[in-house]
Amino acid sequence: MIRDVMLALGRYRFSVPTAAYSELKRITEYRWTTQERISRRPAMQYLGLGNEEITVTGTIYPHFNGGLRQVDQMRAEAAQGLPLLLVDGFGFVWGEFVVERIEETHTDIRRAGVPEKIEFNLTLKYYGGDDEI
Numbered sequence: 627m628i629r630d631v632m633l634a635l636g637r638y639r640f641s642v643p644t645a646a647y648s649e650l651k652r653i654t655e656y657r658w659t660t661q662e663r664i665s666r667r668p669a670m671q672y673l674g675l676g677n678e679e680i681t682v683t684g685t686i687y688p689h690f691n692g693g694l695r696q697v698d699q700m701r702a703e704a705a706q707g708l709p710l711l712l713v714d715g716f717g718f719v720w721g722e723f724v725v726e727r728i729e730e731t732h733t734d735i736r737r738a739g740v741p742e743k744i745e746f747n748l749t750l751k752y753y754g755g756d757d758e759i
Contacts (some may be wrong), residue, residue: 633682635723635750636710638703640682644692645700645746647684654678678752680712680723686744697730697746704728709753722753 632647633640640647655676660668688694703710704725712720727749734742 632715634711634713635700635725635748636703636706636708638700638710640684642691645684645686645696646691647682649681649683651681651683652678653680679726680720680750682746682748682750684746686746687742688740688744689742694740694744697728697744700725700728700746700748709755712750722755723750724753725749726751 630641630643631639632642633650655678657673657676658670659673661671662668686692686696688696709722709724712723714720725748727747729747731745732741732743733745736742
């Protein structure tokens, strides 16, 4: 259901029935440079916004929800090599981000190597298109 979506990255949807995330970490950098001055301490000059990075961390229980291929679907979306629109469950548009890194860990391995639990970390960076101010 659409109301179950926690976060949408391109066509991929994070939700409780698929890949629910338990943590979203956002880092925003601000660019400053030092201006040397004669007979005075250096002054700082603001250059504008810097990089923005988001890390999404979650757990998938494939036998209960979503199946074993959730992280593969994340990788397929990332492998397009395109910036992806990030929208949260409230409808707030965060902008376009690129997938920089996907990590996954399988634990509680059962018969035939099938995990009971898959943990994932997805690292996104703000795309910063040329049409921005």
